[in-house]
Amino acid sequence: MTAASFLALPGNEPMASAFAARFSSNSASVEVRQFPDGESHVRLETAVKGANVVAVCTLDRPDRKILPLIFAADAARELGAASVGLVAPYLAYMRQDARFETGEAVSSHSFARLISGSFDWLVTVDPHLHRYKSLSQLYTIPAFALHAAPLLSDWIARNIANPILVGPDRESRQWVSEAASRIGAPFTVLDKERKSDRQVLVELTDRTGFDGRTPVILDDIVSSGETVLQAAHALSAVSAIKPVCVAVHAICADGAQEALAYAGVRVVTTNSIAHASNAIDVSELLGAQIAAILRAHP
Ligand code: R5P
Numbered sequence: 001m002t003a004a005s006f007l008a009l010p011g012n013e014p015m016a017s018a019f020a021a022r023f024s025s026n027s028a029s030v031e032v033r034q035f036p037d038g039e040s041h042v043r044l045e046t047a048v049k050g051a052n053v054v055a056v057c058t059l060d061r062p063d064r065k066i067l068p069l070i071f072a073a074d075a076a077r078e079l080g081a082a083s084v085g086l087v088a089p090y091l092a093y094m095r096q097d098a099r100f101e102t103g104e105a106v107s108s109h110s111f112a113r114l115i116s117g118s119f120d121w122l123v124t125v126d127p128h129l130h131r132y133k134s135l136s137q138l139y140t141i142p143a144f145a146l147h148a149a150p151l152l153s154d155w156i157a158r159n160i161a162n163p164i165l166v167g168p169d170r171e172s173r174q175w176v177s178e179a180a181s182r183i184g185a186p187f188t189v190l191d192k193e194r195k196s197d198r199q200v201l202v203e204l205t206d207r208t209g210f211d212g213r214t215p216v217i218l219d220d221i222v223s224s225g226e227t228v229l230q231a232a233h234a235l236s237a238v239s240a241i242k243p244v245c246v247a248v249h250a251i252c253a254d255g256a257q258e259a260l261a262y263a264g265v266r267v268v269t270t271n272s273i274a275h276a277s278n279a280i281d282v283s284e285l286l287g288a289q290i291a292a293i294l295r296a297h298p
Pocket of ligand 1 (some may be wrong): 117197219222223226227
């Protein structure tokens with residue numbers, strides 16, 4: 001099989017090194033610096049001729065990352081890579097999936113076009129699929145969405161003695177119920193209405209089943225933190241036990257972590273985005289999918 005070469009965009013070195021170790025392969029950094037005029041200078045720090053290149057770049061705060069990533073992918077191809085794939089543990093621009101107000105850009109379309117134009121395949125973890133049912137409705141390259149829910153469930157089973165799982169909105173019912181049934185725990189879902197980027201209303205309609213149990217809010221993303229904060233507030237009416245939030249992606253915008261800590265909510269996340277709350281490793285989940293792809297691209 002052609003050798004794999006893992007290219008770490010800045011900040012992704014630990015994940016790229018974990019992949020390199022798994023595949024007994026090499027990982028190298030992509031050097032990114034700014035010219036005085038603000039444009040990006042990108043340089044691959046390794047030869048890639050003939051290699052199956054795997055760029056590793058999680059895509060939170062995507063606007064400052066996307067152009068260097070595209071430049072790196074195009075450089076790898078021009079320098080003779082056999083294939084160029086992308087592992088983006090967090091995939092950005094999945095939430096603007098419709099024109100909610102007149103004249104708005106549906107950025108999920110444009111972003112998918114950009115990535116599809118420069119990569120042969122994409123692997124990510126729990127992209128925010130809401131109006132789109134699969135990545136293939138957006139991406140024209142093979143795109144694999146992996147699910148971290150079993151890893152989240154297993155963490156809960158190991159660390160929370162008597163949990164009740166709580167989904168933050170009706171859309172979360174299916175995956176929260178699956179996560180709950182995996183560990184034999186009860187679950188409920190909240191009613192949520194988003195009023196603006198940083199304002200949500202959350203209501204707890206089913207108040208049963210909380211006695212003596214630790215509420216565990218299960219979510220895909222903690223972004224502004226408002227969903228979890230309001231969920232914690234609603235749960236305080238039925239449980240004296242402070243909730244734990246277990247989530248996949250720790251975007252944790254400015255102030256979110258502090259507000260959640262102040263409210264007494266412990267937050268636990270996967271390392272799809274490097275953050276102080278990371279406690280669940282998704283590198284093996286991603287590694288298994290990379291192995292399957294590389295077997296198909298010998
Ligand atoms: C919404 O559909 C998601 O599942 C999350 O609940 C949401 O994106 C979290 O955003 P925020 O932290 O800004 O409330």
